[in-house]
Amino acid sequence: MKIYSNPLQETWTELSKRPQLELEFLDSSVRNVLNRVKKSGDDALRELTLQYDKVSIQELRVSEAELAEAEKSLPASLKQAITTAAANIEKFHAAQKRDVMTVETLPGVTCWRKGVAIDKVGIYIPGGSAPLFSTVLMLGVPAKLAGCKEVVLCSPPDKSGKINAAILFAAKLVGVTRIFKAGGAQAIAAMAFGTQSIPKVHKIFGPGNQYVTKAKQLVMEEGLAIDMPAGPSEVLVMADETADASFIAADLLSQAEHGEDSQVMLVLNNDSMVSAIQNEISKQLDQLPRKAIAEKSLANSRVIIINDQATALDFINEYAPEHLIINTKNADAVAAAVSNAGSVFIGNYSPEAIGDYASGTNHTLPTNGFAKAFAGVSLESFMKYITFQKLTEAGIKTLGPVVEEMAEAEQLAGHKRAVTIRLEKLK
Ligand SMILES: NC(=O)c1ccc[n+]([C@@H]2O[C@H](COP(=O)([O-])OP(=O)(O)OC[C@H]3O[C@@H](n4cnc5c(N)ncnc54)[C@H](O)[C@@H]3O)[C@@H](O)[C@H]2O)c1
Ligand SMILES: N[C@H](CO)Cc1c[nH]c[nH+]1
Numbered sequence: 001m002k003i004y005s006n007p008l009q010e011t012w013t014e015l016s017k018r019p020q021l022e023l024e025f026l027d028s029s030v031r032n033v034l035n036r037v038k039k040s041g042d043d044a045l046r047e048l049t050l051q052y053d054k055v056s057i058q059e060l061r062v063s064e065a066e067l068a069e070a071e072k073s074l075p076a077s078l079k080q081a082i083t084t085a086a087a088n089i090e091k092f093h094a095a096q097k098r099d100v101m102t103v104e105t106l107p108g109v110t111c112w113r114k115g116v117a118i119d120k121v122g123i124y125i126p127g128g129s130a131p132l133f134s135t136v137l138m139l140g141v142p143a144k145l146a147g148c149k150e151v152v153l154c155s156p157p158d159k160s161g162k163i164n165a166a167i168l169f170a171a172k173l174v175g176v177t178r179i180f181k182a183g184g185a186q187a188i189a190a191m192a193f194g195t196q197s198i199p200k201v202h203k204i205f206g207p208g209n210q211y212v213t214k215a216k217q218l219v220m221e222e223g224l225a226i227d228m229p230a231g232p233s234e235v236l237v238m239a240d241e242t243a244d245a246s247f248i249a250a251d252l253l254s255q256a257e258h259g260e261d262s263q264v265m266l267v268l269n270n271d272s273m274v275s276a277i278q279n280e281i282s283k284q285l286d287q288l289p290r291k292a293i294a295e296k297s298l299a300n301s302r303v304i305i306i307n308d309q310a311t312a313l314d315f316i317n318e319y320a321p322e323h324l325i326i327n328t329k330n331a332d333a334v335a336a337a338v339s340n341a342g343s344v345f346i347g348n349y350s351p352e353a354i355g356d357y358a359s360g361t362n363h364t365l366p367t368n369g370f371a372k373a374f375a376g377v378s379l380e381s382f383m384k385y386i387t388f389q390k391l392t393e394a395g396i397k398t399l400g401p402v403v404e405e406m407a408e409a410e411q412l413a414g415h416k417r418a419v420t421i422r423l424e425k426l427k
């Protein structure tokens, strides 16, 4: 991790850049995949699965027998852990339900807003380098709570042509309606356009690598809704001398192990802890099975030393991390001043890994600075809010003249007439 001491504000944009594939290459290869699936449906999916996942798949849909076999193969302790995590996620997301809000803006003019589930949703579950079954809970639980009728799941098959057993178990647990063996940009294309096997959905959710994230952004151009760009994982740890060097190292490595293009950032108030943290990183790195991946990710990562806390916060808000861990003496006050982050972890005993799995918050979060404008997945992401209004005779008599005046000023006589015609009837 390269160290930067009190970097000038004009360098912050550069320091906030995440490692990315060459944009033209990414764009053209993903467009190519989308076009192939749009044109050839299931045949293209099979060819692309052979090309990228190195496995030949005939039947794309996961059968009931495969689901039953997966459930049988898992240890009881893991099934229990998944069930506990699902219960916490359900508790947190159920609390996000909103009542219908009704307001009488003027006597006789009543307006209300009601949340309605999106009928058909697609959830993408990453499985390229690790089978992220926790993501099934993060997306399947709120989809079920919202009342989505169809929840289609796509995840890449492994070399034996199967989807990981824990992904299948979690999918059954949360009530996913259909599961398909398809990964990468081709899975996003399948859910966006529909194929012979995979139904077209109205909104696509889920994290993934740069190909998956690009595909989601491109299908938006074709009218599909997506949750947000949730690409390679990242964490920013803000710490001072009250933090524990071994905790900081562990938290940085926990996200560095996701992928070579993950980025982890450390913001310190001075350089007194740097060598202790570096030593801990090397010590812990040696024990990681995914050491090679984490090492590459650390090479893309940075230590930023900023002496003044307000300036450090400005930098963090500019960086807009997916995850922010605050390990400083006034952590609660710092957290209250955060304006751009996907999810925040406060104090020495709130590792980000807890939110990845089981605290209850959602781990599908905006990366690459998108936390400046996007929020992570929530119950609302699976709903749309429809507004309603109803006017009485008294209501239109009061509000009608206001609208007539405005419509005339906008030179829209048809609008004015829609009101006038009624007011005349009421004279
Ligand atoms: N932001 C979030 O909320 C969040 C949450 C969980 C995971 N993640 C991220 O999700 C990502 C998962 O990535 P992954 O790769 O392990 O799994 P993945 O399922 O996202 O992608 C695997 C698929 O990518 C495709 N692919 C691989 N190489 C390709 C190439 N050269 N060209 C075209 N397509 C190719 C293949 O089809 C493969 O099936 C990680 O970066 C992780 O950090 C993010
Ligand atoms: N850290 C990931 C979100 O960026 C989520 C995850 C799933 N499993 C482990 N981690």
Ligand SMILES: [Zn+2]
Binding pocket: 233, 254, 255, 258, 353, 356
């Ligand atoms: Zn993680």
